Amino acid sequence: MPEVKADIVIVGAGIAGLWTFAELRKRGYDVLLLASGGVGGTQTLAAQGIIHSGLKYALTGKVNKLAHSISAMPDVWLDSLRGEGPVDLTAARMAASSQQLLIPGGLVGSMVSGLTKRMLGRDVYEIPRGDWPVGLPDTGFNGTAIHMSEPVLDIPSVVRALAGASPDSVRSVRANDGSSANESSEDFFDTTQLDKDILVTPTATIKASCFIFTSAEGNHPIARAAKHDEHLKTQKRPLLMGFLKPVPFDLFVHLVGTSEKPIATITTHTTHAGERVWYLGGQVAEREKDADPAMVLSAIRKAFAKYLPKIDLASFEFAVYPVDRVEGKSESKGWMPDTPTIHDAGNALYCWPTKLTFAPLLARMLLPKLEEKGVRPSHTQSDFSALPPAKFAPPPWDTVTWDRVSDR
Numbered sequence: 001m002p003e004v005k006a007d008i009v010i011v012g013a014g015i016a017g018l019w020t021f022a023e024l025r026k027r028g029y030d031v032l033l034l035a036s037g038g039v040g041g042t043q044t045l046a047a048q049g050i051i052h053s054g055l056k057y058a059l060t061g062k063v064n065k066l067a068h069s070i071s072a073m074p075d076v077w078l079d080s081l082r083g084e085g086p087v088d089l090t091a092a093r094m095a096a097s098s099q100q101l102l103i104p105g106g107l108v109g110s111m112v113s114g115l116t117k118r119m120l121g122r123d124v125y126e127i128p129r130g131d132w133p134v135g136l137p138d139t140g141f142n143g144t145a146i147h148m149s150e151p152v153l154d155i156p157s158v159v160r161a162l163a164g165a166s167p168d169s170v171r172s173v174r175a176n177d178g179s180s181a182n183e184s185s186e187d188f189f190d191t192t193q194l195d196k197d198i199l200v201t202p203t204a205t206i207k208a209s210c211f212i213f214t215s216a217e218g219n220h221p222i223a224r225a226a227k228h229d230e231h232l233k234t235q236k237r238p239l240l241m242g243f244l245k246p247v248p249f250d251l252f253v254h255l256v257g258t259s260e261k262p263i264a265t266i267t268t269h270t271t272h273a274g275e276r277v278w279y280l281g282g283q284v285a286e287r288e289k290d291a292d293p294a295m296v297l298s299a300i301r302k303a304f305a306k307y308l309p310k311i312d313l314a315s316f317e318f319a320v321y322p323v324d325r326v327e328g329k330s331e332s333k334g335w336m337p338d339t340p341t342i343h344d345a346g347n348a349l350y351c352w353p354t355k356l357t358f359a360p361l362l363a364r365m366l367l368p369k370l371e372e373k374g375v376r377p378s379h380t381q382s383d384f385s386a387l388p389p390a391k392f393a394p395p396p397w398d399t400v401t402w403d404r405v406s407d408r
Helices: 015-026 065-071 073-081 108-115 155-163 214-226 291-309 358-374
Strands: 001-009 030-035 092-096 099-104 123-125 143-148 152-154 169-173 198-200 205-213 234-245 254-255 264-270 277-280 319-330 342-345 348-350
Touching: 001 015, 001 155, 015 155, 015 348, 030 073, 030 342, 065 319, 073 358, 099 291, 152 155, 155 205, 205 214, 205 291, 214 319, 214 342, 214 348, 254 291, 264 291, 291 319, 319 342, 342 358, 348 358
Parallel strands: 001 030, 001 205, 030 169, 099 254, 205 348
Antiparallel strands: 092 152, 099 143, 123 143, 198 205, 234 277, 234 319, 254 264, 264 277, 342 348
């Protein structure tokens, strides 16, 4: 078995690992990024690609800590898309430069609309009906459309752009892709020698000054095996996301209710075959990932009947996609942490970004911890060709099973 060396090894090729990898490479660190599955992971490619400014979390008038934490993130992402940020995302694609909050008519809608316009100081304004985006007037929506300057990114292109920071340093732990798809990430790593700066995988023995674990659900079992789990708490917030295709036009909208979470968040994506898809999250998806898909479809029907009544769902195909969002434990029951979570143990750092939007903040939080551990950039790049190359994972809309809505 070959032995390789690096300044830092990152385990997990989702957005947290990829952004940290790209930023550390830019700063001169010799970094090896290890994927136990496809590059892009599961949670990352299941994201809708929204770079939140925190606006939707303040819809009840509470501009809370989470909203403020997120509010600076769009600018970091936009700078990176222009090639002026901490990583280079010039090769990534923006699916939409903005979204709309769709607020139904009536007293509650008027109150929320007024609050929305005062939030967070971003570019937020009511869109005159004559200027509504293409397709929106045809949905039958009757209410207020609010412009939000929150970009929506094509996440597969973001994944490829970040991996492109040093493609030869993105490797797989699956020997010749022969490992079972049922194996979880912790099955690939022997962490019993981490205190000696050694990580053993099925394909190599790897020596590094620091190990950063960003493998979401796999982090806690890896920490437990390394005896790094003291005081470590994690939580799952499951989703059963919905899909509709083929749809007639793009939608990038939040259907606003009276709670801090939209009734539905709709983004638009394109399958490998070129079909346009609406991807639905928000309250319609907030349920156990093994729940009956009919529950998701029922929630979507209700949301469309209220907000988009002219859309004929019977003409579409429908699918669901289960997601286990895994993150550090929130102090607020049933809600997400206010910032990324980092569990520091020995020469290892276990990380959860909480949201895709927070990937830059997580990398920023890691830098002083590397300084504290005395890990300095060597300004070299090792040869990792002894490890098998990693493949890119497909997005969920290319892997789900589709049924006619009319058949359900």
